Amino acid sequence: ETGVTQSPTHLIKTRGQQVTLRCSSQSGHNTVSWYQQALGQGPQFIFQYYREEENGRGNFPPRFSGLQFPNYSSELNVNALELDDSALYLCASSLDANNEKLFFGSGTQLSVL
Amino acid sequence: KQEVTQIPAALSVPEGENLVLNCSFTDSAIYNLQWFRQDPGKGLTSLLLIQSSQREQTSGRLNASLDKSSGRSTLYIAASQPGDSATYLCAVKRGGSNYKLTFGKGTLLTVNP
Numbered sequence: 001e002t003g004v005t006q007s008p009t010h011l012i013k014t015r016g017q018q019v020t021l022r023c024s025s026q027s028g029h030n031t032v033s034w035y036q037q038a039l040g041q042g043p044q045f046i047f048q049y050y051r052e053e054e055n056g057r058g059n060f061p062p063r064f065s066g067l068q069f070p071n072y073s074s075e076l077n078v079n080a081l082e083l084d085d086s087a088l089y090l091c092a093s094s095l096d097a098n099n100e101k102l103f104f105g106s107g108t109q110l111s112v113l
Numbered sequence: 114k115q116e117v118t119q120i121p122a123a124l125s126v127p128e129g130e131n132l133v134l135n136c137s138f139t140d141s142a143i144y145n146l147q148w149f150r151q152d153p154g155k156g157l158t159s160l161l162l163i164q165s166s167q168r169e170q171t172s173g174r175l176n177a178s179l180d181k182s183s184g185r186s187t188l189y190i191a192a193s194q195p196g197d198s199a200t201y202l203c204a205v206k207r208g209g210s211n212y213k214l215t216f217g218k219g220t221l222l223t224v225n226p
Contacts, residue, residue: 004156033212042117042202042216043157056212090156097212101143104156 003027004093004105012111015082021076021108031055032074033102034066035090043090045052050097051075078110086112114141117205119217126193127225134188134220136203141184144206147190148177151200151219160201161188193224 003026013019019092031050035043045058049068063079072093078085088109092102116139126132128176136146145164147156159176161170170176176189184205200221204214 042204043214043217045213046216048212058213071156088154092157100147100162100206102157102159102214104158106156107154109154 001084004091004103006089006091006105006108008108009106010109010111012113014113015081015083015107017081018077019081019110021078021089021091021110023074023093025072025074025090025091026103029093029095029099029103030072031091031099032072033092034059034074034076035092037088037090037107038084039087046076048097053076055097062071073080081112083112086110115143115205115207116196117203117215118218119201119203119220121220122218123221123223124166125144125223125225128193128195128223130193131189132193132222134201134222135201136186136188136217138184138186138205138215141181142206143181143199143207146177146179146186146203147214148206149187149202151202153200157202184217190222193222193225195224198222198224 004050005024033048034046037043047057048055052068067075088107090107120135147162148160163179172192200219202219204216
């Protein structure tokens with residue numbers, strides 16, 4: 001167990017809906033990164049939050065947005081869901097933005113119908 | 114754009130066999146390379162991290178090597194066990210970037226008793 005918890009574990013939505021995924025980082029960690037992993041693919045970087053600010057972003061459209069709270073937990077919001085958004089969404093925390101040791105949660109499996 | 118390729122995509126071996134997983138990357142300007150393990154439907158666990166200035170790292174039965182100039186890394190697993198069955202992913206972090214990991218698609222390893 002890494003101490004990084006994600007909720008919910010599974011979620012089913014329909015195309016066009018909005019979804020919010022949540023992540024609690026490991027105690028003492030101030031940096032959270034989000035990744036999308038489609039079936040049979042490697043994880044793709046979505047964005048990173050460091051001390052409540054977005055610290056970097058991958059090649060994802062603006063309908064993917066995030067938030068980090070003062071306790072360093074984080075949310076990933078996806079608007080106007082598309083079928084291709086179906087994937088495992090992984091959250092990883094680290095001690096700080098320069099620390100290479102990432103601790104991943106077990107992910108949220110999102111299915112868009 | 115960095116691309117990471119892992120060969121083979123799947124590998125099945127009998128228990129006790131030594132094996133090698135391969136990872137190649139197109140841009141040699143990396144900061145470090147990591148090998149991760151992923152169990153079905155789960156998050157990632159970091160196995161070994163090699164800095165760009167290093168040639169190899171070892172942890173127990175695992176040994177990872179890095180040849181930055183040729184854009185290659187290998188993960189050697191000695192005396193494989195059924196519990197080693199999982200997907201193994203390699204990921205590189207680009208020099209100058211302190212947040213984004215670029216992953217390969219992984220190698221699905223099955224160790225048969």
